[in-house]
Amino acid sequence: MNKSAATFALYASILALGIILPIYFPNYVGQMTVMWMMVVFALTWDILGGQMGYNSLGNIFFFGAGMYASGMVQVGMFYDLAKYNDAAGGGIYNFSFAQYFTGLSVGFVVAAIVCVIFAVILGRLVFGLRGPYFAIGTLAIATVIGELVSTWELVGGGQGMSMPNYPGDLGEAKFVFYTMMFVLAISTFMFVRWLYGSRFGLAINAIRDDEQKAEGMGIHTLRYKTVAWAIAAFFLGIAGAIYGNFNNFFEPIDVAFPTTTFGIFMVLMVLLGGKGTLWGPVIGAILFHVIKEVTWTYLLNLQWVALGLLIVVTVVYFQEGIMGWIMRKKPEWFGIRVEGDKQRLGDMK
C-alpha cells in the first residue's frame, strides 16, 4: 500500500468510527462529545505550544469567552439577560424551536468572532512575554477574567448561567451536540493539517526555535503569532459555545474558565501524544480521555491519584510523547533522517 492510500484509509476509518460509534454506543455519546472536545483542545493548544513554542496556560480563556458570548447572545436575543440570570427572580423561560436554533447559530458565530477579537487584542499585550512569563501571564489573564466574570451580575456572577433547554427530544439533543463537536474536531484537524503544510507552519516553527533570529531574518513574527492565536481562539470559542449548551449550565470558575483542570489537561494531552506533531495531540487527547474515564469508573476515590501518577509517569519516562517515541523508533515513516547519508572513509575506497 502506498503512502497516500494508507493516509486515505486512515482518514476514512476515523470518519467512519466517528459516525458509527455513537450509533452503536448511544450511552457513551456524552463522553464521546467531550472526547472530541478534548481533541479540539489539544490541537489548538499545540498550534502555539508545540509548533510555535509559546506555551500558553490561558487558552482556556477562549473556551469560556465563547461559552459566555454565545450564552449571552442566545438568551439576550429573546429575554432580558439580567432578569433571566437573577436567581431569585423565578419565572420559567421557554425557547421555541426557532428561537433556540436562531440563538444557537448566531451565538456560535458571535462566539467565534468575539474570541478572535480577544486573541488579537490580548496578543498585543502578551506576545512581548517569553517562556515562563508567557505561560504565567496567560494563566493570570484567564484566571483574572474568571474571577471578574464571577463578580459580574449581568451573567449571573458566581451563580452561573443556565442555558435554554433543547426544544426537541432530549435524546436527540445529545446527538446534535455530538455531531457539532465531531464536525468541529474534524474541521480543526483538517485546518491545522493544511496550515502546517504551508509556509505558516515553517514560520511558526522558526519562531519556536529562535524568535530573535526569526525577527532578524525579517519574518513578521507578531503577525504570525497573532494569527496563530486567533486560529486557536476561533476553534476554542466555538467549542466553548457548544459545550455551554451541551452542559446546559455553566459558571465562571469551574466550568467556563477551568484553568486548573481543562486548562492543564490541554497541555497534558499534547505532551502525552507528542508535541509539535500533527497526530500527537489527537492521539494524546483520545488516550487521555479514555484513561481518565476508565479510572473514574473503576478506581473511584483513587482516580485522581491514578491521574497524577499517569502524568508523572508520562513526563518521567515518556517525555517525547507517543508520536515522538514513534518518530524516534521509525523516523523514516516521517521523512526524517537522523543521520545524513554519512560517508565513512572505509566505504569510499
Next chain:
Amino acid sequence: MERIWANIQIMIDIPVLTLGMVIDGLLIGGIFALIAYGLALVWGVMNVKNLAQGDFVILGAYITWWLYHAGVNPIFGIPLAFVALWFLGWAIYKTVIYRVIQHDLFTSLLATFGIAIVMQQTMKIVFGADEQTIALNLESYGFFDDLLTIQPTRLIAFVSAIILAIAVITFMKRSRMGQAIRATAQNPRAARVMGIDTEKVYAFTFSLNAAICGAAGGLIALIWEFQPFIGLIYSIRAFVIVTAAGLGNLAAVIAAGLGMGVIEQTGAFVLGTEYQQAIVVGLLVIVLLIKLVISSRRREVVE
C-alpha cells in the same frame, strides 16, 4: 464605585485601621516571601517551575498540625516539618525531578502538577478532607482601643519566616554548596567542567526548597485554616511574586512578597473582598505589562 470611595474614606478617616491592614499584610507577606523564595531557588537553579510548591506547604502544615495533636509544640513541630519535607523533596528529586531538569518548561510544570495531585489525594486519604488549623487561641495585642490588633501567631510566623530567609540567604552567599548552586544555575555544563557535581546540587536545591515550604506550612497552620486541596493558592502567590521580582534577585523576592501581602489586604478592603483573588493575579498581569512597556522601550522582550 461609590462603595470604593466609601472604603477609601474609611481608610483616611481611621488611619489606625489602615496601619493595621498594612502591618497585617507585611506579617503574612513574610510567609509568602519565604515560599516564593524557595520557588525562585528551584526555578533559577534547576529551571523547574514547581507547581507542587503549595502542596509541599500544605503537607508541612499537616505535619506540624499532626505533631501538635500528638503533643509536640509547634516550636519543635515546624523544624520537624522542615526536616520531613527535606527528605520528601530528596525522594521526589531522585524519582521524578532528575528526569525532567534539562527539559523544557512544560515538562517540569506537568511533572510537578502530577506530583501535586498525588500529594493532595494522599493527604486527603491520610488526614481527611476537613479544614484543620492549629488554634493556639492566643490573646492578640490590642492598641488604640483594640482598633489596631496584632496577632501573636502572625508575629511569630513573620519573625520565623524572616529568620529562616536570612539563614538561607546567608547559606547561599557564604557556603560552598551555595556557591555551587549559583554556578550551576548559570551554566550547568561549565559547572561540571569546574568539578561540581551538578546532580548533587540539584538534589540539594530541590530538598532545600521542599524543606522551606515545609516550615512555611507549619507557620501557615498557626494562622489559617487549611485542607488538602488549598495548596494551589499558595503556588499561585509564589509564582506571582517570583514573576514580579524576577529570579536571581532575593531582595526583590522578599520585597514583592511583603508587597503582595499588603496589597492583598488593602486592595480587598478597597475594592471588596470578592476581588481579592483577582487582585493577586491581576497584580501579576499589571507587573508583566509594566515590564513589557519598559522593555519595549529598550527594544527588548520580557524573558
Next chain:
Amino acid sequence: MVDKETPQDASNDKASAIEQSDKVSGYGAGGVETVISVEAVTREVARMSEGVPDAATLEKLAGDNIFVSIENLKAGYGQMEILHDFNLSVAKGKSLCLIGPNGAGKSTVLHSIFGFTNIFSGKITIDGKDVTRQKPNDKLKNAGIAYILQDNSVFPNMTVEENLWMGGFLKDKTDEAKEAAERVFQKYDRLAKRRSQPARVLSGGERRLLEISRALVMNPEVLLVDEPSIGLEPRFIDMVFEILDDLQNAEGKTIIMVEQNAKKGLEFADIGYVLVSGELAKAGPGDELLADPDVGRLFLGG
C-alpha cells in the same frame, strides 16, 4: 555538486602582497585560492590515506610514557554513533592537535574524554587509570582533566573574579583560589579592569581569555582545549599559544587540542591527528603534517 577544485585566478595581487608581508600574527596571512567543498575533502582524504593508522602506530608515534590513551572508542549522541573505532595516545607532557573538517567529530573526542557523550564501547585511560565511565564532575578531581569548551562557558551573572574563584571550586582552601585569581589579574590587565563586573558583559574575546585562565586555576594534569583561538584577536591568539606552550614545556602538562587554525595548531603540537567523518585519516608529528602538501591543500587552505 559544486566541485571547484580548480584554483581561482591566482593573479590576485592584493593577496600575494599580503603573503609577502610577514607581519601579521594570529591567523597569519595567505592566499585564498584553494576552494574545495567538504565532500571533496572527504573523498580526497579517503583516496590519499593509507588506511586508518592502528593503535600500535599511534603508540609508537606518541613515544614512551603514554599518559592519555583511547582505545577503539565508539561514541556519539543519543543513538547516533559519531566516532567509529577511534584510537588516540599522548605521552605525558606532550601535546596533540586534532584537525579536520567541520563536523568531523573533533569536539566529540574531547566530549568523550570528559564524559559528555554516550560511549558505546572502547576504553579511555589516563595515567593507566580507566576513566571511561567516570562522571564529568569527577574528571577534574580524580583524573586532573581540565576542559576549555568550544562554546560559551562563563557564569554570566557572577563577576569575573567569582568566575575565576569557581575555577578553584575543588580546592579545599578558598584562599588558594583567590591567590590564583590574583595572579591571573596581574597577567591580564584586560580582565583586571573588569574584575567586579558580571561576566555577561564581556566581549567574545574577553570571555575566551577568562575561560582559559579559569581552567588553569586548579593546576590540572591534562588540558582539553577546544579551539582556543576562536574569536580572539590576532595578538591574543599568539598569546594563547604562548601560554599553552609554557604550560606544556615549563609545567609538563599534557594537552589535547582541537584547532581549526590548523597552521597554528600543528606548529604548536608535538603530534597531529587528522580526523575525517569520525575516523582517523592521518597521524604524524606536527611539523611533518604541516609540511605534507596534501594536508596543506585540504586543511590549511592552500
Next chain:
Amino acid sequence: AEENTILLGAAISLTGKYATAGNHAKIGYDFAIDKINAAGGIKVGDKTYKFTVKYYDDESTPARGGQLAERLINQDGVQYMLGPYSSGLTKAIAPVTEKYKIPMVEAEGASRSLFNKGYKYLFAVLSTSEQYLASAVALAAEVAKKNGKDPKSVKVALAFENDPFSLDVRAGVIDDIKKHGLTIVIDDKLPRNLTDMTATMTKIKALKPDLLVVSGHSKGAGTATRQIAEMKLSIPMVAMTHCESADLVGKYGATADGYLCATQWAETLTYKDPIFGSAAEFNDEIKKTYSDYADKSVPYQLAQASAAVYVFKDAFERAGTLDKEKIRDALTKTDLATFYGHVKFSEFGNNIAKPMVLRQIQNGKYNVVAPTDFASHKLIWPRK
C-alpha cells in the same frame, strides 16, 4: 439476591472543595441504607428489596456532575438518584435527571433557584437556602424591638462566599432584611479560595455592625470565627452556616461562644420515625458507628442524607412497583414523619413541612434558640 436490590445512583463530592461535606453526605446515605436493609429492606408489592448505591466522585465541579449523572443513568442503568452535595452540583445534575425522567431525592442542594425551574423529578428533603439565616435576621429585629430600638438602627454586615449556595442564602437574608427594615452596612462577597478575611473584619471594626451574617461553607465559618477573636471584634450577634461541619467548638473553644448557627436539623429536636428512632437516637448511633464523630457533633448534612434515602423507601413502598414514573408520583404525595423532620413536597419539589432551626453555641454546646416553638434554650444577647 441479585434481583432483590434497588440500585440508587449518586455523584458526590469526594474530592475538591466540597469533599468534607460530601463525605458527610455519603456517610449519611450509607448509614441509612445499612439501617434500612438491616431492618428488613423495602417491601414493594410482595417482594422485599435491598438498597445499593453506585457512587461517582464529581470532584466538586458542576461540569463533572452533569457528566456523571448521565453516565449513571446511561451506563449503570440507574433509575433513581440521590442528590449530590451543594446547590451548584444539583443545578448541573437536575437538568440531566429531568431529561431522562429519573426521580431524584436530594438532600444537599438548597438553592431556591432549583425550585423555580419547573422540574418534575426533583425532590428535596431540606429547607431551601433562603430560610437558612432568615430567623437570625428576625431575631435581630426582635431583640432590637425588645430593647426599644428601631430595627432601622440595626446595622448588618454580610459576608457571603461567591458560590451558588451562599449567594442563595444571601438572597434570602436580604429579603428578610428588607422585610424587617434593617440596614446593611457591609456586603462582602468572598472568593471561593479565600483563606483570610482581614479586609472584611477591618470594615467591621470601622462600621461596628450589630449583626454579622457569614456563609461560606466550613472554611468560611472557621476563618471568620478565628479572625473575629484575633481582631478582638465585639459583635453582639453573629450568625453563620456550617458551624458544625467546621467544628467551631472543637477548634476554637470559648471564642465561638454565642454564635448563632443555622441548621436543618438538631439532635435535640423531638422528631422521630420507626427506622432511625428519635433524632437523639440517630445521633448516638452515628457516633457509635463512625468514630470520626465520636467527639464532634453530627452535622445535619449527614442526617438529611439519611432522610433522603428514607423518603425513597417510603415512596417505593407506597408505589408498590419499581416503575420510575409511579415512584415519582408517589414522591409527590410524600407526607412522612422522619427523625429529621416532617417531609412534604411542594409542587416544585422542595420540602415545605420542616422549618430551619437556629442554634446558639452556649458553653460549647449547640442549643436550639429559634424558632420559638422549637427553642430549648434562651438566646444570649449580646454575645459576650
Next chain:
Amino acid sequence: MSEYIIEIDSLSKSYGGVIANKDISLKVKKGGITGLIGPNGSGKTTLFNSIVGYHPVDSGSILFSGQDISKFRVQEIARLGLLRTFQQTRIYAKMNCIENMQVSIPHRKAGFWDMFSSRDETTIERAERLLEFVGLYEKRWLRAGDLSFGQQKLLEFAMALMNEPTVLMLDEPTAGINPTLINGLIDRLKRANEEFGITLFVIEHNMRVIMNLADHIYCLAHGQMLAEGKPEEIQNDQRVIDAYLGAH
C-alpha cells in the same frame, strides 16, 4: 542617492559605565565589501547590534539608503533588507536544514496572505543548491541543532544568502571554520557581492580573510574609530599594528 548605503554619524552606545562605542562615524559603500576589525572588546559587535536595532543607541544617527533607522525595531530593519549573522551562531535548532533554508526566504516581499502559501519547489531547489555549496547537502535532512559548531555557522551563512539581503552584515563568519572551507566562503561571498550586488559588511579577526575580501576596512579600538582605509593601508598603519595586529 549617495553611493553609501549605510552612513553612521557619531554613534555612541554605552552599557552602564562601559562605553562600548564612542562617536563612531563610518560609511558602507553600496555594492562594496567593507571590513571591520579591532581588538576584542573594541565594540564591533555592539556596533552591529546598534545598526540592526537590537538595542537603543545613546546618540548619533544611522542612515540606511538615506533613511534614519536608529529608532526602528529589528524586524522593520530586517525588512528593509539589512541582515546580520551572529557571533554566537543562531539557527533553528529543531528544524532540518532544508526547512531552515525554506523559512529564510526574503519575507520583506511577502504580503499578509502569503503567510498561507504553500512551500514551492523552486525555493527548495534554491535551498538545496546553497546547501550543496556550503557542504551541507548530505546533511540536509538532519536537525540543524545536531550539526557541529562549524556546520551551524555554515548553515547560518547559507540562510543569509537565501534571504537575498541588500546588505549582509557578518560577525566573524569564519571563526571555527576549516581553513579550506574558508576559501570557499570567501569565494562565495565575493560572488554574492558581484553577482547579486549584495553589500557586505564583515567583522573578522582572521587577517587572511579580511585582507583578501574587503575593499575598505575600518578599525576600532577601545570603542573608538582608530583607522580606516584600504587593506594595504590598514595593514601598514602603525596604530593598527600597535593596537591590534601586533608584529613579530
